[in-house]
Amino acid sequence: MRDRKYKFKVFAVVFAISFVCFSFYAYQIFFTPNLQFKKGDTYLFIPEGANFQTVSDSLKKNNIVTDYLSFAFISRLLGYQDAVKPGMYRISANMSNLYAVRMLKRGRQEPTKLVFNTIRLKQDLAEKLDNQLSLSKEDILKLLGDPKFVSQYGFDTTTILTMFIPNTYEVYWNIKGKDLFDRMKKEYDIFWNDERKSQAKSLGFTPVEITILASIVEAETNKQDERSIISGVYINRLRQGMPLQADPTVKFAVGDFSIKRIYDGHLAIDSPYNTYKYTGLPPGPINLPSTKCIDAVLNTAIHKYVYFCASDDLTGHHNFAETYEQHQKNAEKYRRALNKLNIK
Structure with missing residues (x-):
């Protein structure tokens, strides 16, 4: 009888210790910080068509995950390994496995601030967008040069750039080309009230x-x-x-x-x-x-001005004239200023 009681006590103690250890480990892998880096936030970019291996490689390459095995375990447990969604995700310092995997599985990506200005050519715009979005400049140039595609917005391939109003816009990094053009047309219509x-x-x-x-x-x-x-x-x-x-x-x-x-x-x-x-x-x-x-x-x-010429003080200002004679005088002053500085 005493033997049985003793064995039961030993079992109870072992079970309690095991339960505490398991609970502690479970808490560790679920809730303690596992995505750590020096400071601030970082971003995880998941391209279209990516799988879990792509995500894993990116996490390892950028040293975002401290314990990869626990992250992979939670990902498998929550079904994320088969539910990878593309996008740009903000990873906060000291984020837990549970929070990170849920965020990634639900596709709760962070919008990016899209900025474009000082654009001269279609090539310039395509490169700016390529640098900020998952879209390639080749795909953007193809859309900009497609007469049938741009005509649905009321433009031709020569005037389509006028639809892009320079500003800062919030969009998703993995926005589709058609969706981007739709958004720009919407912003164009807002501007042109x-x-x-x-x-x-x-x-x-x-x-x-x-x-x-x-x-x-x-x-x-x-x-x-x-x-x-x-x-x-x-x-x-x-x-x-x-x-x-x-x-x-x-x-x-x-x-x-x-x-x-x-x-x-x-x-x-x-x-x-x-x-x-x-x-x-x-x-x-x-x-x-x-x-x-x-x-x-x-x-x-x-x-009534019909002429203007850069000012000879070379400040970027201009001299304006109503007559050709006055314009010639202004132009001569400007030419002398350029010649004096040997500007060819």
């Missing part, structure tokens, strides 16, 4: 034409106080049937944005973007103008 469309109409232009004009103004000056004046010069020229003769369009046509001075050889290039050779607006934008510049064009200054 009734008031802005009315302003454009009162000037005699469409939103696309305003953006094309703004792209030229943007390239002409970074002086916000001069943009509406320069816009007024170009509008006066268009209304009088004069060629725009905008140097930035020639640089765009030549494909060399480092040109400091425009020479006859540049002006001879046969391109619809050469506004010395062809009257009217070019067929598309020469960059993605800022919203401030678009608004400056919509609020064009009313004046």
